[in-house]
Amino acid sequence: MRNLAAILAGAAISLAAPISVMAEAPGSVFSQDKLQWKAGPAELPRGAEVAMLFGDPTQGGPYILRMRAPKGYKIGAHKHGGMETMTVLSGVVRYGQGAKVDPNAEKTLAAGGFAATPAEAGHWVNFEDxxxxxVTGVGPWNITYLDPRDDPRAAQR
Structure with a gap:
C-alpha cells in the first residue's frame, strides 16, 4: 500500500509540477526530431544517449528524460534516492527488482511497457534490442550500484 501511495504521489508531482513551471522553461514543447541527444552521464555504462525533455535531474524537482541504448546494453543492480518511472517507447528491455540481477525475476517490457520503482529499491535493466x-522522477537523481564492480565510475579511476 505504501508503494502505491508513493507511486500516486510521484505521478501527481510529475504531472502537476510541470504545469506550474512550464512558462519558465523555454523549449519544453518540441517535436521528437528536435531532441538533442548527448552521451549518458558517467554514472551509466558507456553506450547510452540521453535527451532531456523537462527539468534538471541534478537539481531538486521533477524531470523527464529519454534514454536510448543499443541491444545488449546493461545497467547492473542499483538504486536511486527517489522514485523513478520508466516507459518503454520502442524496443525491448528486461527489467527486474531486487538486490542482485536474477534472470528468473525479470519481466520483459516491449513498447508501451511501464515500471515504477520506489525510492531505494534495487533494480536492473537489460536492453534486448x-x-x-x-524516465520520470524527482531530483536530485543519484545512482548507487549494489555491486561496486558494476559502477562504471570505478573503471574510470
Missing part, C-alpha cells in the same frame, strides 16, 4: 525509454 535497440531501445528508447522515457
Amino acid at each position: 535497440d531501445t528508447v525509454i522515457q
Whole structure:
C-alpha cells in the first residue's frame, strides 16, 4: 500500500509540477526530431544517449528524460534516492527488482511497457534490442550500484 501511495504521489508531482513551471522553461514543447541527444552521464555504462525533455535531474524537482541504448546494453543492480518511472517507447528491455540481477525475476517490457520503482529499491535493466525509454522522477537523481564492480565510475579511476 505504501508503494502505491508513493507511486500516486510521484505521478501527481510529475504531472502537476510541470504545469506550474512550464512558462519558465523555454523549449519544453518540441517535436521528437528536435531532441538533442548527448552521451549518458558517467554514472551509466558507456553506450547510452540521453535527451532531456523537462527539468534538471541534478537539481531538486521533477524531470523527464529519454534514454536510448543499443541491444545488449546493461545497467547492473542499483538504486536511486527517489522514485523513478520508466516507459518503454520502442524496443525491448528486461527489467527486474531486487538486490542482485536474477534472470528468473525479470519481466520483459516491449513498447508501451511501464515500471515504477520506489525510492531505494534495487533494480536492473537489460536492453534486448535497440531501445528508447522515457524516465520520470524527482531530483536530485543519484545512482548507487549494489555491486561496486558494476559502477562504471570505478573503471574510470
